[in-house]
Amino acid sequence: MHQPSTEPRRSIYYDYQVHAPWCPSAHGAQTQKPVVVVGAGPVGLVTALEVARHGVPVVVLAPELQVSEGSRAIVFTRRSMEILQQVGVAERVTQNGLPWRHGNSYFRDQRVFRMEAPHDDNDRFWPMINLQQQYVEEFLLDACAAQPLIELRWGNRVTDLVQHPDHAVLTVDTPEGPYALPSTWVVAADGARSTLRSLLDLRLEGASYEGRFVIADIRIDLPLPTERLAYFDPPWNPQNTVLMHREPRGIWRIDYQLPEGETPEQALSPESLKARINAQLAMIGFAGVPWEMDWSSVYSARTLTLPDYRCGRTLFVGDAAHLLPIFGVRGANTGFQDAQALGWRLGLVGRGLAPESLLASYTEERVAAAREIIDEAGKSTRFMTPPSRGFRLLRDAVLSLSLTEAFVRPLYHWRTSRPHEYTHSSLSAQDDDNALFAAGPARGAPPANVRLGPDDFLLDHLGGGYALLVFGALDPQVRAEVQAWRARGLLVQVLQLGGAGDGHEAHLPDPEGRARSRWGVPQDGAAYLLRPDQHVAARWVRLDAHRLRAALNQATTGVAA
Numbered sequence: 001m002h003q004p005s006t007e008p009r010r011s012i013y014y015d016y017q018v019h020a021p022w023c024p025s026a027h028g029a030q031t032q033k034p035v036v037v038v039g040a041g042p043v044g045l046v047t048a049l050e051v052a053r054h055g056v057p058v059v060v061l062a063p064e065l066q067v068s069e070g071s072r073a074i075v076f077t078r079r080s081m082e083i084l085q086q087v088g089v090a091e092r093v094t095q096n097g098l099p100w101r102h103g104n105s106y107f108r109d110q111r112v113f114r115m116e117a118p119h120d121d122n123d124r125f126w127p128m129i130n131l132q133q134q135y136v137e138e139f140l141l142d143a144c145a146a147q148p149l150i151e152l153r154w155g156n157r158v159t160d161l162v163q164h165p166d167h168a169v170l171t172v173d174t175p176e177g178p179y180a181l182p183s184t185w186v187v188a189a190d191g192a193r194s195t196l197r198s199l200l201d202l203r204l205e206g207a208s209y210e211g212r213f214v215i216a217d218i219r220i221d222l223p224l225p226t227e228r229l230a231y232f233d234p235p236w237n238p239q240n241t242v243l244m245h246r247e248p249r250g251i252w253r254i255d256y257q258l259p260e261g262e263t264p265e266q267a268l269s270p271e272s273l274k275a276r277i278n279a280q281l282a283m284i285g286f287a288g289v290p291w292e293m294d295w296s297s298v299y300s301a302r303t304l305t306l307p308d309y310r311c312g313r314t315l316f317v318g319d320a321a322h323l324l325p326i327f328g329v330r331g332a333n334t335g336f337q338d339a340q341a342l343g344w345r346l347g348l349v350g351r352g353l354a355p356e357s358l359l360a361s362y363t364e365e366r367v368a369a370a371r372e373i374i375d376e377a378g379k380s381t382r383f384m385t386p387p388s389r390g391f392r393l394l395r396d397a398v399l400s401l402s403l404t405e406a407f408v409r410p411l412y413h414w415r416t417s418r419p420h421e422y423t424h425s426s427l428s429a430q431d432d433d434n435a436l437f438a439a440g441p442a443r444g445a446p447p448a449n450v451r452l453g454p455d456d457f458l459l460d461h462l463g464g465g466y467a468l469l470v471f472g473a474l475d476p477q478v479r480a481e482v483q484a485w486r487a488r489g490l491l492v493q494v495l496q497l498g499g500a501g502d503g504h505e506a507h508l509p510d511p512e513g514r515a516r517s518r519w520g521v522p523q524d525g526a527a528y529l530l531r532p533d534q535h536v537a538a539r540w541v542r543l544d545a546h547r548l549r550a551a552l553n554q555a556t557t558g559v560a561a
């Protein structure tokens with residue numbers, strides 16, 4: 001019988017709330033659910049919110065009675081914020097988080113590189129914002145509680161899964177004992193040690209790295225701005241790397257690499273933590289400043305993914321699908337993109353508005369994204385924790401050279417998480433005018449935001465369905481085609497940008513031509529079709545009803561008409 005802890009977790013800045021378990025005896029026999037999300041981490045919760053936003057009821061299973069332990073993911077990217085905006089929590093993250101855009105890299109005691117992430121006046125969100133994962137989970141849980149289509153079951157742990165051709169049956173253990181839960185679709189959002197991955201005997205592919213890091217969160221008052229600090233080969237930890245990030249509520253994250261051969265137990269002993277944190281503080285000029293420990297953990301980098309995110313009726317997202325190094329803030333940020341990518345597809349399939357073939361494109365796109373990230377993350381991981389003598393020699397040569405040669409310094413700037421462009425997606429139009437645009441988001445790319453007013457941005461107006469962005473007058477036949485899709489139940493939003501608007505569809509003035517310029521619009525009559533996850537499905541210099549129909553057929557099925 002599953003007995004989750006009822007003791008609130010310990011933290012010096014976060015007040016853990018313990019929820020009551022959901023017990024089957026109070027609810028009678030279980031009918032088949034359309035979607036069950038296994039796991040209430042950030043990725044499971046965003047998936048549930050996305051599926052529900054598309055009109056499909058969801059049950060979410062959480063084995064514990066409270067949110068996760070420790071700060072864990074603390075840096076969220078602009079694209080994550082755009083995704084969180086769609087599920088209604090970006091404002092709270094903005095209110096509580098610390099935005100930033102600069103990173104500093106030091107070799108020994110000298111700063112050798114200052115990174116500046118691009119930030120355009122047209123973007124609503126900063127390139128990065130720091131907030132502890134507990135808060136993000138709490139805000140997502142509040143959003144789930146406000147969504148009538150989501151039922152969250154605390155204290156429910158999955159122990160078995162049987163798959164049938166058209167549904168699956170989960171065995172769910174609770175403080176009262178197990179019950180059976182049938183579901184048409186199961187979302188495996190059960191994290192790095194995924195029970196569902198083991199039950200289905202699926203293997204992750206890729207590499208695990210030797211270097212281990214301690215992650216320590218301390219409360220300390222440091223008069224430093226919110227910027228990423230990376231120290232290579234610092235005098236107190238030679239050959240190794242140290243990272244520092246400011247977190248809200250007076251907390252700082254210090255990550256430091258351990259010398260080879262040291263065990264996690266040795267590394268997490270209070271004496272070891274104290275000595276090393278004091279050494280780092282002394283090195284940056286804050287010896288003797290009092291601090292208090294909140295949470296510590298040991299971490300090693302892995303670049304692993306499942307080769308397919310669908311197995312029968314089960315679809316994998318987040319850490320259950322892939323394990324990515326935290327350098328470059330890839331864990332939760334990549335998971336949010338999975339959640340968004342899967343949520344709308346399950347919504348459309350669940351409501352009978354799209355065939356199951358649409359789900360094939362989920363795994364196709366997101367496995368490709370994970371492989372691209374693994375490639376990039378592998379490079380930064382090898383730079384941070386060289387896996388062999390050869391890599392170390394090369395890394396050290398770059399480090400030494402950077403003291404005198406400016407051209408090598410940008411090598412310090414490892415790529416951070418960024419949205420994947422679905423350039424070869426089977427959902428993209430085959431014969432649009434993509435190649436005729438000189439600028440703007442290409443076919444498969446995520447959208448570009450545009451400031452329309454002091455607190456008004458283009459992406460604020462996207463409502464979760466397909467969106468047709470029309471620059472100029474709306475052709476009556478195109479409008480009739482949109483109406484035909486709407487009559488079938490598909491949400492197709494039309495946004496007319498600039499011009500006068502036709503009085504029927506939403507119209508957004510673009511007096512300064514910002515939207516035209518950012519979207520690379522070559523002439524009046526150009527249009528973009530966005531998928532529900534806002535990625536570009538097609539773009540045309542001139543749109544007609546026939547081309548729109550073909551593009552929507554493709555973007556709702558993954559199959560050319």
Ligand SMILES: Cc1cc2nc3c(=O)[nH]c(=O)nc-3n(C[C@H](O)[C@H](O)[C@H](O)COP(=O)(O)OP(=O)(O)OC[C@H]3O[C@@H](n4cnc5c(N)ncnc54)[C@H](O)[C@@H]3O)c2cc1C
Pocket residue numbers: 038039040041042043044061062063064068070071072073074075133156157158159189190191192194195196215297298299317318319320326329330331332333335
């Ligand atoms: C120590 C540590 C530090 C980290 N630091 C960073 C960082 O600095 N930056 C970064 O980007 N990422 C970091 N990460 C990674 C980040 O936390 C994850 O990428 C992120 O939480 C993934 O979200 P998820 O929802 O996929 O998985 P998780 O957050 O792990 O959530 C999984 C959920 O599934 C539940 N579950 C597990 N088994 C079952 C079961 N049998 N039945 C039902 N539910 C189940 C769990 O209780 C949990 O609710 C860190 C992770 C750890 C462990």
